[in-house]
Each structure stands twice: as C-alpha cells, then as structure tokens.
Amino acid sequence: MTIQTEQEYLAAYRPEHYPRPLFSVDVAIFTLHDGVLKILLVQRAEHPFVNHWALPGGYVDLSADADIAATARRKLLAKTGVNAPLLEQVETVGNATRDPRGWSVTTLYMALIPYAPTTEFMESVVDARWWALDELENLALAFDHRELVELARARLKNKTAxxxxxxxxxxxxxxxxxxxxxxxxxxxxxxxxxxxxxxxxxxxxxxxxxxxxxxxxxxxxxxxxxxxxxxxxxxxxxxxxxxxxx
Amino acid sequence: MTIQTEQEYLAAYRPEHYPRPLFSVDVAIFTLHDGVLKILLVQRAEHPFVNHWALPGGYVDLSADADIAATARRKLLAKTGVNAPLLEQVETVGNATRDPRGWSVTTLYMALIPYAPTTEFMESVVDARWWALDELENLALAFDHRELVELARARLKNKTAxxxxxxxxxxxxxxxxxxxxxxxxxxxxxxxxxxxxxxxxxxxxxxxxxxxxxxxxxxxxxxxxxxxxxxxxxxxxxxxxxxxxx
DNA sequence: TCAATAGTGTCTGTCAGACACTATGTT
DNA sequence: AACATAGTGTCTGACAGACACTATTGA
Missing domain, CATH: 1.10.10.10 (Winged helix-like DNA-binding domain superfamily/Winged helix DNA-binding domain)
Structure with a gap:
C-alpha cells in the first residue's frame, strides 16, 4: 500500500471490517416512594433474556444521539417522561461473557428523579415498573444487571456521604x-x-x-x-x- | 418470523448487521520524575492523526482480552513493561465527533507507576516518551486526548485528597x-x-x-x-x- | 392535654492548619 | 559551626456525634 493522506485513509475506511464489541448504555433510575428506595426496571420483550426484568437501556442511535449521555437521556425519557434529571455516569463494564451474543460493553448511568411527576405517565408504560431494592433479591435479572444495580447503588450511597x-x-x-x-x-x-x-x-x-x-x-x-x-x-x-x- | 427460542435467536444473530460505535480503551499512565508529574504518550504511526502524540490505547482483542481492564493492562504492559500497577477506570467518553472515522466510544483508564523500573525498558520504545504535564500545553494531541488527559488528571487530584x-x-x-x-x-x-x-x-x-x-x-x-x-x-x-x- | 413532629443548646471528641521548635545527619 | 533535612509540641478552629431540651401544630 502506498502512503496515504488522512483523507484517503478515511475515504477507504470500512468500519465493518473490524470485529468489535457490542456497545450499549444502561440506566439505573432511582426514586424514593413509600419510604423506600426504588429502581425502575423494564421487562424484556425480546431475546436474549426474554421476559426477564432489566435496566432500561439499549444501543446508541448513531444518527440521533450526539453522545452517550444523550443515549442515556433518551432511554430515561422514553420510560419516565422525565427530561432533565440528575444523570451521572457510573461505570463501564465490558467482557466476553455478559451477553450471550458475544463480547459486549455497557456504560452504566444512574438517574435520580422525584417520584410523583412520573407516576401518571408510568401507568401507561406496561412493561416498566418500580421495584423496591429489597424485592430484587429473588428476581432473576437479565444479563449482569444485578451487578450493575449494585454498582449504581454503591455509587449512590457513597456520593450521598x-x-x-x-x-x-x-x-x-x-x-x-x-x-x-x-x-x-x-x-x-x-x-x-x-x-x-x-x-x-x-x-x-x-x-x-x-x-x-x-x-x-x-x-x-x-x-x-x-x-x-x-x-x-x-x-x-x-x-x-x-x-x-x- | 415465528417465535424463537433463545438458542435459535442466538444462532441466527449476526452482530455485523447492526451499526454501532467504534470502541477503544485508552490509558493515562502517570509517574513522578524530577519533581514533576509526567504522563506517557505514544506517537501515532497510522492514520488518523499520524505522527500526533496520543494516549496509549487501542481496540479490544476479542479473543485475548477477558474484559476491558485486560485491554487496558495489555496496553500498559506493552508500553512500560509494568504488570500490576494501580489501574483504575476513569470515565467513558463517546460521541459522534471525537474520531473522524465515525461514532466512537473510549473507556479511559488511569495508571500510576513508580518511575525507575520502567526507565530502562522505556529506552527501547522509540515511539513513546514521558511528558511533563506542563509541556502538553503547546502539543497537539490526537483525537480528544487532551480532554482525556485532563479528566484523568482531575481524578488523580481528587482521589489524592x-x-x-x-x-x-x-x-x-x-x-x-x-x-x-x-x-x-x-x-x-x-x-x-x-x-x-x-x-x-x-x-x-x-x-x-x-x-x-x-x-x-x-x-x-x-x-x-x-x-x-x-x-x-x-x-x-x-x-x-x-x-x-x- | 396529649401525640406528633419541628427545631435548639450545648458538651464532647476528632482532626486539619499553623508555626515555632528540637534532633541528627553531612561537609 | 553551618547547612539541610527529619521530626515534634501545642494551640486553634471547624465540625460531627450525642442527647436533652423547647416549640408549635392538630385532635
């Protein structure tokens, strides 16, 4: 191959030629209600982990999302109707085993919202509900979402201090x-x-x-x-x- | 499409059909020498940003890396010969503009190592050198690596407190x-x-x-x-x- | 008047900041 | 002796923990 300019390189670049991990964004949305801390989970409608409860999340929309925080905000808005809450990056987890489809990376965000404003909206979202954190113990979550919940919970606790x-x-x-x-x-x-x-x-x-x-x-x-x-x-x-x- | 089992779904799954961001791992490696804080940068040999100085980093090796920390450790080892230092995830940055090749995500790690043990090894790595943080002001770094350096620097400072x-x-x-x-x-x-x-x-x-x-x-x-x-x-x-x- | 919740007074202990001081090596 | 660096004594102020106390409402 002869020496290229950066322009030539970019013109010839084919991203799909390079194997790379799946990348997603997940959001741990917390609120307080009835004197307990609750988290919002959605029930998966598709494989893998159909019917399991999971954190709201998904893939970056390459044409609509300006950055990964935008992806997180979009997911939050879709499930809660809340627009500008506290939204904070927690940690990124990536390994070969967390997703049966292969090497996968997720960036975990955490959001805090007041309970009431979302309640009415939430009624209509049939596949989503608030869970008290204690209730999660006996619930089989999708992927490694149990660990993600714990990561977010730990961050919440630390920063509260x-x-x-x-x-x-x-x-x-x-x-x-x-x-x-x-x-x-x-x-x-x-x-x-x-x-x-x-x-x-x-x-x-x-x-x-x-x-x-x-x-x-x-x-x-x-x-x-x-x-x-x-x-x-x-x-x-x-x-x-x-x-x-x- | 008829109802599938998860096995059928996975067998039919073709990851390359879904557009998704590039994903890389970068490492900000710090040390102390001559009474100043220094960071290790490498000079890029390839497009984009040929010849620019950049953080050591690169893509996940899907078959060799167990998780993203392993990718970070591998990059660190390659440049410094150091094996088990302090290595800590800082933040993940992803947006449509940071890489001219398209939507790209990077997880930034930070590492701390004592100066001396790496020095001899470093002599032979012609494309890498330590830079005092002050020297970076007038240096054009690749991608958004200047901001990444600042993120890592800020984390270092905070945690030192x-x-x-x-x-x-x-x-x-x-x-x-x-x-x-x-x-x-x-x-x-x-x-x-x-x-x-x-x-x-x-x-x-x-x-x-x-x-x-x-x-x-x-x-x-x-x-x-x-x-x-x-x-x-x-x-x-x-x-x-x-x-x-x- | 009582239950329930809001709000205060005040003592204590811990620990960082400041800064003057003493101690122990080399040349 | 002069220097450079290591290490101490001790006062102060900020602030969290503890806990008993007072204040203001409705039933």
Whole structure:
C-alpha cells in the first residue's frame, strides 16, 4: 500500500471490517416512594433474556444521539417522561461473557428523579415498573444487571456521604425532615438530627420558601425549602456517617 | 418470523448487521520524575492523526482480552513493561465527533507507576516518551486526548485528597517526606508537614522498615516505610487541602 | 392535654492548619 | 559551626456525634 493522506485513509475506511464489541448504555433510575428506595426496571420483550426484568437501556442511535449521555437521556425519557434529571455516569463494564451474543460493553448511568411527576405517565408504560431494592433479591435479572444495580447503588450511597445528591429525589418544596429521610434512605443508615440540620443549613444550600405541613403530615409545620442555585454541586470536606465511603 | 427460542435467536444473530460505535480503551499512565508529574504518550504511526502524540490505547482483542481492564493492562504492559500497577477506570467518553472515522466510544483508564523500573525498558520504545504535564500545553494531541488527559488528571487530584493513591508512584521504601512530595505533586498544592505526618501515621498505613538517606539525599536520615498490607484502600473521612474535591 | 413532629443548646471528641521548635545527619 | 533535612509540641478552629431540651401544630 502506498502512503496515504488522512483523507484517503478515511475515504477507504470500512468500519465493518473490524470485529468489535457490542456497545450499549444502561440506566439505573432511582426514586424514593413509600419510604423506600426504588429502581425502575423494564421487562424484556425480546431475546436474549426474554421476559426477564432489566435496566432500561439499549444501543446508541448513531444518527440521533450526539453522545452517550444523550443515549442515556433518551432511554430515561422514553420510560419516565422525565427530561432533565440528575444523570451521572457510573461505570463501564465490558467482557466476553455478559451477553450471550458475544463480547459486549455497557456504560452504566444512574438517574435520580422525584417520584410523583412520573407516576401518571408510568401507568401507561406496561412493561416498566418500580421495584423496591429489597424485592430484587429473588428476581432473576437479565444479563449482569444485578451487578450493575449494585454498582449504581454503591455509587449512590457513597456520593450521598459528601454531596447533596438526595436533593434530586425530592419534590419541591421540601422540609429538612424530608431531606434527612432522603439522605437516610440513600445512605442506608440513620443520621443525627442536629448534625444533619447544622451541616445543611451552614452550607447555605437551601432557600426557605415558606412554612407548611407537607401533604398528609402531622405535627408542627416545618420550614420549606428549595435548593439554592448551584447548590447541587456542593461538596462537603467531611463525610457523613462513621466512615466507609467507597 | 415465528417465535424463537433463545438458542435459535442466538444462532441466527449476526452482530455485523447492526451499526454501532467504534470502541477503544485508552490509558493515562502517570509517574513522578524530577519533581514533576509526567504522563506517557505514544506517537501515532497510522492514520488518523499520524505522527500526533496520543494516549496509549487501542481496540479490544476479542479473543485475548477477558474484559476491558485486560485491554487496558495489555496496553500498559506493552508500553512500560509494568504488570500490576494501580489501574483504575476513569470515565467513558463517546460521541459522534471525537474520531473522524465515525461514532466512537473510549473507556479511559488511569495508571500510576513508580518511575525507575520502567526507565530502562522505556529506552527501547522509540515511539513513546514521558511528558511533563506542563509541556502538553503547546502539543497537539490526537483525537480528544487532551480532554482525556485532563479528566484523568482531575481524578488523580481528587482521589489524592482522600485516599493514599500517591503511594503507587513511589519506589519502596520511601520516607514520609518523599510521600508528602508525591501527595503535593499529585494534588498540585502544598501540605503542612505536621498535619501530613499526623494523618498518615495515625491511619496506620505504613510499616517502618529502617532508617536511611534516600539516594542523593542530604540532611538527617529519615525513617523509611513500605505500605502496610491493605493500606491502599484506606479512605480518610476528611479531605486534604482546603476543600475542592470533584 | 396529649401525640406528633419541628427545631435548639450545648458538651464532647476528632482532626486539619499553623508555626515555632528540637534532633541528627553531612561537609 | 553551618547547612539541610527529619521530626515534634501545642494551640486553634471547624465540625460531627450525642442527647436533652423547647416549640408549635392538630385532635
């Protein structure tokens, strides 16, 4: 072969000549409901793993998706109707055995959404439903999705210890108690009330928007808050709970 | 089409029928030398971006690599001769524009190795060399590798604030001053001596193995250490330096 | 008045920052 | 002795944990 310019090389390039892995994007969508952490799974209609429950996900649409985050957003929108949630890349898993069709790579994203806005929409999506994480124990998930769920769950827990991730699972406005409950559920352990309030309030992350009793609540009305602009990327220099980040 | 079993489906499956992105693995290999942080780049021999400097990386060998970490390890071994270093997945970047050949995805790994053991080996690798990170400013890197380098650099910095990552760039045994210098170079800022020593020693991460003057050193001989078993995954509950983790 | 929830006062312990100090080697 | 580097003593401030306490609502 003679020396080529890059243009000549590209003109002659035939991607299909090179064997390469399957590539997909999967999304672990979490929410809080009835006091438990839930994840959205879809029931597969096709081989492989027909009828098994799986994370929403699929292949990149080469003509429609600008990047892999767009693929993840598209999958999320299709299943939940939610458009601009917290969406974050977790990890990429690729090996020869995870998909019976051959060498396969998936990039796992995790999304957090408040429960209610999606509920009505969800009714019509017959092949999708929320599962409490505990319910998954006896459920056979497709592919290696059980491990993917665990990866996302672990990330969620870790980041809850030093960020304000849990803000994203709440409907606004919310009380500090509701926020604390969200932290506790994502963290999987209880927090001391005073410490929690001190930490959040001192960090100047919230805007008070009034006082009220959140739907169905009892007792003294609480101050209600919305996140202050830019607060979502706040990082604490000290970690919540004893220790044990990833 | 009639209803199939999964076996029939798999037998009839032709992966090449589905358009999908290119997939590669790239590795940002860091070390410390002459008091600066360096990264290993290779000069491309082929299109696209011939002669440009790039991160070591390439395609998955579907028959030889068990998973994507194996691909990363293989690339690292080929360029440095180092076998079992710290190797950690950083992030996956995929979009329509990063590779002129089309939609392309790469999973970025980062590796840390001590300088010396690789030096002799490196002499013979004519297409690879260490670059101080500052030198990269005026260098045109292939693809989006400049951004990938920045991603890896940022991860390195963040994790240095709450782990003992810098252990992996030192030859053993090392003094606390050397360890502190490693932390400072990866962190990009200076640390207070007493705080540093207290933090490291109280965490019980090191085994003292004697006293000596590290090669070429002056002044009072220092206690020398090696990492205690399992110390590598230690996590501090409080972050180093003012704040500013990712 | 009681149950239920919101919110506070305050002590303690841990640990990073600052910085002045002492210790031990070489030339 | 002068230097260079290793290593310490000790005060301070930030902040999480613990826990008892007070406040405000509805039934």
């Amino acid at each position: 030093y960020t304000v991730l849990p803000l994203h699972v709440l409907q606004q406005p919310f009380s500090l108690s509701q926020l604390q409950q969200a932290f506790e559920l994502l963290l999987g352990s209880e927090l001391e009330k005073k410490s929690f309030r001190r930490r959040i309030l001192n960090a100047d992350l919230l805007q008070e928007v009034g006082i009220g009793i959140p739907a169905g609540g009892k007792g003294r009305p609480a101050a209600l808050y919305v996140p202050a602009p830019g607060s979502e990327q706040h990082l604490f220099v000290r970690v919540f709970g004893e220790s044990g980040v990833e | 709450y782990t003992v990552l810098p252990l992996h760039v030192l030859q053993q045994p090392f003094s606390l001053s050397q360890l502190q210098q490693a932390f400072e170079l990866l962190l990009g800022s200076e640390l207070e001596k007493k705080s540093f020593r207290r933090r490291i020693l109280n965490a019980d991460l090191l085994q003292e193995v004697g006293i000596g003057i590290p090669a070429g050193g002056k002044g009072r001989p220092a206690a020398l250490y090696v990492p205690a078993p399992g110390s590598e995954q230690h996590l501090f509950v409080r972050v180093f330096g003012e704040s500013g983790v990712e």
